[in-house]
Every structure is written in structure tokens, then in C-alpha cells.
Amino acid sequence: MQFRGDIHHPGALRMGVAQLLQMGFFGGLVLSFVGKGMLPQSAQDFMAENQLGVFGLLFGCNIMSSQLINTGAFEITLNGAPVWSKIESGRFPQLPELVRELKAAGLQ
Numbered sequence: 001m002q003f004r005g006d007i008h009h010p011g012a013l014r015m016g017v018a019q020l021l022q023m024g025f026f027g028g029l030v031l032s033f034v035g036k037g038m039l040p041q042s043a044q045d046f047m048a049e050n051q052l053g054v055f056g057l058l059f060g061c062n063i064m065s066s067q068l069i070n071t072g073a074f075e076i077t078l079n080g081a082p083v084w085s086k087i088e089s090g091r092f093p094q095l096p097e098l099v100r101e102l103k104a105a106g107l108q
Contacts, residue, residue, distance in 0.1 A: 008071040014069060015068075018068040021064055021068070025065065072086060083101050
């Protein structure tokens, strides 16, 4: 008996944008905490006066990057036979429903 989970790739464009957003997030955190002195005075002043907005923007980048790579896939196969597909059904199974489907696929 073999269970298998498939990996659903979100696509190269989404992965690239997500990586750029992550680099912006981490780079912004580094600048905010230790690198303000490397910025022009006007940028330092802006960051000092708008700390909440700057951190909100940075964490927004982090959230958007994770949403871009999330495919929402939940796929179950048993011995090569599909048991449940969230992509096809559009939802997660209820536990009794999943047990019924597994039994129908041959799990005892």
C-alpha cells in the first residue's frame, strides 16, 4: 500500500515575484534595524517618522510572497488511484468523507 502526495508548482513567474518580495522583506528589515546609516538623510527621516507604515509594508510583502506560492493543493492517492483532490473539488474533505473514500479505494 502506498500513499502519495503530489507537488503542485505555482509557476515560474509567481515564484520569481515571491522571491523578490521576500528579498525586499528581509532587506527592509536589515535596513530598518542596522542599516539606516547607509541611506540618504531624507530616507532615514522618512523611516523614523513612518515606522509603523514601513513595517506594515514589509510584512505585507512577506504575506503576499507566501500567498503567491500557495497552490492550495491537497491531493491524496492510494496505490496510484486518486482518492481526494482539493483542486478538483474546491474544498477539503470532512473526516467521515475521507475515510469513506479511502475505504472505497481499497484501504481496510
